[in-house]
Amino acid sequence: MLRVENLSFSYDDLEVLSFIDIRIQRGEHVAIIGESGCGKSTLLKLIYGLMDLEHGEIFWEDEQILGPAYNLVPGAPFMKYLSQDFDLMPFITVAENISQYLSVFYPDELKQRTQELLELIELTDFANKKVKTLSGGQQQRVALARVLAQKPEVLLLDEPFGHIDNFLKNSLRRNIFNYLKENRITTIVATHDVHDVLPFADRAVVLSNKEVIARARPMELYRNPKSLYVASLFGEASMIAIDVLKTYANTKRKIIVYAHEFRVSPSSGLQVTVEKAYPMGSHYLTESKNEDGETVFFNAEQLLPKGKVVYLNVAIETINQRIQEATKI
Numbered sequence: 406m407l408r409v410e411n412l413s414f415s416y417d418d419l420e421v422l423s424f425i426d427i428r429i430q431r432g433e434h435v436a437i438i439g440e441s442g443c444g445k446s447t448l449l450k451l452i453y454g455l456m457d458l459e460h461g462e463i464f465w466e467d468e469q470i471l472g473p474a475y476n477l478v479p480g481a482p483f484m485k486y487l488s489q490d491f492d493l494m495p496f497i498t499v500a501e502n503i504s505q506y507l508s509v510f511y512p513d514e515l516k517q518r519t520q521e522l523l524e525l526i527e528l529t530d531f532a533n534k535k536v537k538t539l540s541g542g543q544q545q546r547v548a549l550a551r552v553l554a555q556k557p558e559v560l561l562l563d564e565p566f567g568h569i570d571n572f573l574k575n576s577l578r579r580n581i582f583n584y585l586k587e588n589r590i591t592t593i594v595a596t597h598d599v600h601d602v603l604p605f606a607d608r609a610v611v612l613s614n615k616e617v618i619a620r621a622r623p624m625e626l627y628r629n630p631k632s633l634y635v636a637s638l639f640g641e642a643s644m645i646a647i648d649v650l651k652t653y654a655n656t657k658r659k660i661i662v663y664a665h666e667f668r669v670s671p672s673s674g675l676q677v678t679v680e681k682a683y684p685m686g687s688h689y690l691t692e693s694k695n696e697d698g699e700t701v702f703f704n705a706e707q708l709l710p711k712g713k714v715v716y717l718n719v720a721i722e723t724i725n726q727r728i729q730e731a732t733k734i
């Protein structure tokens with residue numbers, strides 16, 4: 406088990422993390438999510454031992470992870486950290502970069518394992534190309550294979566698919582995350598991309614304003630977000646008064662509604678005026694204002710013109726589900 410206990414950290418006078426507690430089981434896949442600048446990368450660097458904690462302790466099983474003040478070579482040997490800069494050897498080939506950490510005493514195994522990792526990152530055809538000639542996304546994939554070659558017990562990934570185009574991203578994500586699960590590699594991913602989180606993470610930890618503000622299974626967080634901040638990590642969302650959606654409801658409480666959960670109606674529901682519409686392929690993400698001037702995002706099948714007044718409804722099941730959570734917001 407990885408235990409992060411009471412961790413606090415500041416850069417000079419700027420406190421970034423305050424009394425963080427996280428426990429991660431061996432083989433578990435946990436996503437650290439939160440807005441840009443909330444401290445995700447800092448937390449990964451601290452877990453890897455690249456910086457000294459201001460307060461608190463980190464353990465992997467019974468071994469304490471210590472920072473550079475206590476370790477000449479920072480970075481725990483049973484862990485690997487894939488940062489946003491890739492740490493590759495630019496003047497040798499892709500295959501050589503990957504096999505650098507494999508044992509030369511077993512040449513057949515070295516060849517087979519290098520091949521396996523090249524297939525995993527979908528770069529078999531580039532095996533003999535020098536790394537410096539690759540694109541940023543290709544280099545990121547080599548960096549991934551290079552850390553996997555070292556068979557870490559714990560893998561820390563910082564925005565692992567940030568440089569990779571959408572064309573490849575989905576299959577690569579499935580390859581890599583399935584590989585990590587099958588090999589029981591404990592994985593912590595810092596990301597703001599929901600596609601890294603919902604299909605793959607066993608749990609998500611949400612950081613905001615120096616603290617952990619939510620932790621749960623990703624689908625649980627998505628279905629019942631406890632704040633607009635959490636919902637916004639999954640998509641456009643708005644806070645709506647329950648009595649506007651359910652006219653017979655006698656309450657001033659509000660619930661969170663995702664843009665795709667609204668249905669457009671010509672006559673009844675929450676009245677909004679269209680401001681702007683963004684084509685999204687299957688629908689138009691439509692920005693509107695309600696009668697109190699608050700912004701409401703909803704998905705519409707049609708392109709609605711600026712100034713058009715429409716009414717929005719939400720399925721009763723969704724309202725009831727969120728009402729149960731609304732008291733906690």
Ligand SMILES: Nc1ncnc2c1ncn2[C@@H]1O[C@H](COP(=O)(O)OP(=O)(O)OP(=O)(O)O)[C@@H](O)[C@H]1O
Pocket residue numbers: 416419421439440441442443444445446447448595597
């Ligand atoms: N070396 C540094 N020196 C001083 N401040 C830093 C340093 N690195 C990060 N920070 C600050 O610490 C805060 C957290 O940064 P961090 O990179 O951990 O956030 P993040 O959640 O990973 O962001 P992103 O998603 O944009 O990568 C930010 O306010 C950032 O400006």
